[in-house]
Amino acid sequence: xxxxxxDGKAFSAKVRGQVAEHVTRLKAxxxxxxxxxxxxxxxxxxxxxxxxxxxxxxxxxxxxxxxHKLDASTSEADLLALIDQLxxxxxxxxxxxxxxxxxxxxxALVINSxxxxxxxxxxxxxxxxxxxxxxxxxxxxxxLGCLMLLRDQLGNLSGLNAVVIGRSNIVGKPMAQLLLxxxxxxxxxxxxxxxxxxxxxxADIVVAAVGRPEFVPGDWLKPGATVIDxxxxxxxxxxxxxxxxxxxxxxxxxxxxxxxxxxTPVPGGVGPMTIACLLANTVTACCRxxxxxxxx
Ligand code: NDP
Numbered sequence: 112x113x114x115x116x117x118d119g120k121a122f123s124a125k126v127r128g129q130v131a132e133h134v135t136r137l138k139a140x141x142x143x144x145x146x147x148x149x150x151x152x153x154x155x156x157x158x159x160x161x162x163x164x165x166x167x168x169x170x171x172x173x174x175x176x177x178x179h180k181l182d183a184s185t186s187e188a189d190l191l192a193l194i195d196q197l198x199x200x201x202x203x204x205x206x207x208x209x210x211x212x213x214x215x216x217x218x219a220l221v222i223n224s225x226x227x228x229x230x231x232x233x234x235x236x237x238x239x240x241x242x243x244x245x246x247x248x249x250x251x252x253x254x255l256g257c258l259m260l261l262r263d264q265l266g267n268l269s270g271l272n273a274v275v276i277g278r279s280n281i282v283g284k285p286m287a288q289l290l291l292x293x294x295x296x297x298x299x300x301x302x303x304x305x306x307x308x309x310x311x312x313x314a315d316i317v318v319a320a321v322g323r324p325e326f327v328p329g330d331w332l333k334p335g336a337t338v339i340d341x342x343x344x345x346x347x348x349x350x351x352x353x354x355x356x357x358x359x360x361x362x363x364x365x366x367x368x369x370x371x372x373x374x375t376p377v378p379g380g381v382g383p384m385t386i387a388c389l390l391a392n393t394v395t396a397c398c399r400x401x402x403x404x405x406x407x
Contacts, residue, residue, distance in 0.1 A: 113341045113368070113369060113370070113371075114367070114368040114369070114370070114371040114372060114373055114374045115264075115372065115373040115374075116368075116373075116374065116375075117159060117260050117264055117337075117339075117374060117375045117376075117380060118379065119256070119260060119376075119379055119380040119381055119382065119383050119384050120262060120379045121265065121376055122259070122263060122384065123383035123384045123386070123387040124383075124387075125167065126259070126284070126384070126387040126388070126390075126391060127171070127172055127387050127390060129175050129391075129406070130172045130387070130390045130391050130394055130406075131171075131172045132404050133394050134172055134173040134174055134394065135173060137397065137398070138173070138246055138360060138405070139172070141401065141403060142399060143397060143403075144175050144202075145174045145175070145204050145205070145393050145394050145396070145397035146174060146175035146176075146177060146202045146203045146204050146205070146249065146393075146397075147165070147174060147175070147176055147177070147203075147204070147205040147206075147207065147231065147389070147390075147393045148177040148178075148179065148197045148200075148203045148206050148207070148209045149162050149166065149176070149177070149178050149179070149195075149209060150177070150179045150181065150190070150193065150194070150206070150208045150333075151178070151179070151180050151181065151209045152181045152182075152183065152185050152190065152208075152209070152210065152212055152213060152216065153181075153182075153212075153213050154183060155181035155211070158209045158210075158211075161209065162178065162180075162209055164386060165207070165389060166178050166379075166388055168386050168387075168390060169390060169393070171372065172390050174393060174394075175202060176388065177197075177202075177203060179193060179197075181193070181253070183213050183386055184213075185213075186213070187215070187216050187220070189218065190208075190216060190221060191220075191221070191224050194206065194208070194221070194224050194225055195224070197225075197229070197332065198224075198226040198229060200305050203229065204229060204231075204393055204397040204400055205229055205231035205389075205392060205393035205396045205397075206225050206226070206229045206230065206231065206398040207231055207232050207314075207389065208221055208222065208225065208232075210281075211356050211403055216315055219236075220324055220331040222234045222235055223235055223236050223370070227249070228249075228396060228399060228400060229253075229396055230249050231249055231389055231392040231393050231396055232251060232252060232256075232281075232389075232392075233248065233249040233250050233251035233252070233285065233392070234251065234280065234281065234336060237250075239280070239285075240330070241323065242288050242289075242292075243288055249392055249395075249396070250285065250289065250388075250392070251281060251282075251285040252384075252385045252386070252392060253281065253282050253320075253341060253381065253384070253385045253391045254282060254285040254286035254288075254289050254386075254389035255267070255388045255391075255392075256381055256382075256384025256385050256387065257286060257289075257339045257341065257381055257384070258286075258289045258290070258293070258319055258387070259384065260339060260375065260380075260381070260384060260386065261316060261339065262293075264337055264373050265316075265337060267343045268290065268293040268294065268295050268316070269293065269294040269295070270294060270295070270296070270316065271295050271296070271315040271316055272295070272296050272313055272314050272315045272316070272320050273287075273290045273295040273296065273297050273298070273314060273316040273317075273318065274297075274298045274299075274300055274310055274311050274313070274314035274316070274317050274318070275287045275290070275297065275299050275300065275318045275320065276300045276301075276307070276311070276317070276318070276319045276320065276321050276326075276327065276361070277297070277300075277318075277319070277320035277321050277322070277341075278301045280341070281319065282320040282341055283299060283301075283318075283320050284299070286318050286320065286341075286394075287299045290316070290318075298313075298314070298364055299311060303350070307331070308330075308331045309333075311327065311331040311332065311333075312331060312332070313333065314332075314333060314336055315336055315337065316336065316337050316339070317332065317337070317338045317339070317362075318339045318341060319338070319339070319340050319341060319342055319360070319361040319362050320341040320342065320361065320406050321342060321361040322342060322358045322361065323342070323344070323361055324342070324344035324346055324360075324361070325344075325359055325360070325361070325363040325364070326342070326361045326363075327361060327362040327363060327367065328363045328366050328380055329363060329365075329366030329367040329368070329369050329370040329371070330366065330370070332357070332367060332370045332371055333370075334370055334372075335369065335371070335372035336370070336371050336372060337371065337372055337373045337374075338362055338367055338371045338373070338374040338375065339375050339380070339381060340360035340361055340362040340364070340374065340375050340376075340377050340381065341360075341361065341381050342361025342362070342377065343358060343360070343377065343378075343382060344358065344359050344360070344361070345357070346358075358376055358377055360375075360376075360377030360380070362374070362377075364376065364377070373399075391406070394406060
């Protein structure tokens with residue numbers, strides 16, 4: 112293996128440490144405790160794990176965590192009423208509605224009912240527009256985490272060729288906006304892209320957010336490229352025992368790590384950065400709400 116491993120677990124611990132320091136200062140200097148409200152509708156097992164983990168890490172950072180677990184049959188009116196109440200609650204600085212929502216709820220309507228300044232996921236249409244026009248916004252957590260890892264690894268990203276594989280609203284598109292803001296030359300690839308291998312081969316930076324296990328092989332990569340693997344795919348792992356599974360990314364780690372200059376592992380790469388950035392966004396929201404200089 113030649114590639115350097117980008118340790119997202121260690122980096123996220125550093126970010127969480129910085130968040131905890133800011134929280135201590137906000138409490139001591141301003142009597143403020145940043146608060147994050149997480150709303151979960153239904154019993155999706157993966158969502159339950161994420162929500163538990165978010166709550167735990169919020170409290171570990173010294174912040175207030177408000178969990179709202181609603182029945183899968185909750186009506187849109189009841190969900191919107193809860194969001195309304197959280198929008199006006201001064202103890203709540205960040206609101207996150209865990210996605211996906213049950214089919215009978217209109218995801219766009221629900222997300223756009225969150226007050227943009229409390230939208231710590233950065234999915235509200237106002238924040239999407241602010242990011243796209245280079246204005247101060249709430250930045251989606253997963254792409255923000257990827258950007259932090261890239262800046263830490265490469266320093267200045269200006270002029271680098273970046274290929275983002277995937278064009279979802281939660282990862283691909285905001286990732287491309289952030290790379291563009293850092294003056295990369297950005298290509299967004301998707302399922303209709305022709306000769307994806309050739310597109311990827313021109314990239315100094317590859318961000319894979321496809322949702323297909325081990326989709327990007329090493330021989331697509333430019334030697335020395337920096338590879339950020341956003342994918343989280345669970346595969347059966349009978350070799351670990353009956354019913355056991357293992358996590359893999361959207362990049363074939365074994366072959367890619369022979370060619371790339373640096374690569375994020377799965378697990379332990381992008382995943383832990385997402386919650387760290389959620390905590391950081393909540394501190395930022397708290398500072399902005401109170402006219403206090405926000406962390407850089
Ligand atoms: P989506 O399913 O919303 O988007 C996947 C994208 O990949 C689409 O734009 C799709 O193209 C594209 N795609 C699918 N097949 C191909 C193909 N054969 N060639 C090229 N492009 C293709 O996924 P998400 O963006 O929500 O998530 C992507 C991955 O990241 C998933 O594995 C998810 O679990 C993971 N994830 C990880 C997070 C973390 O914290 N680490 C957070 C969020 C997601 P098209 O638009 O044309 O259909």
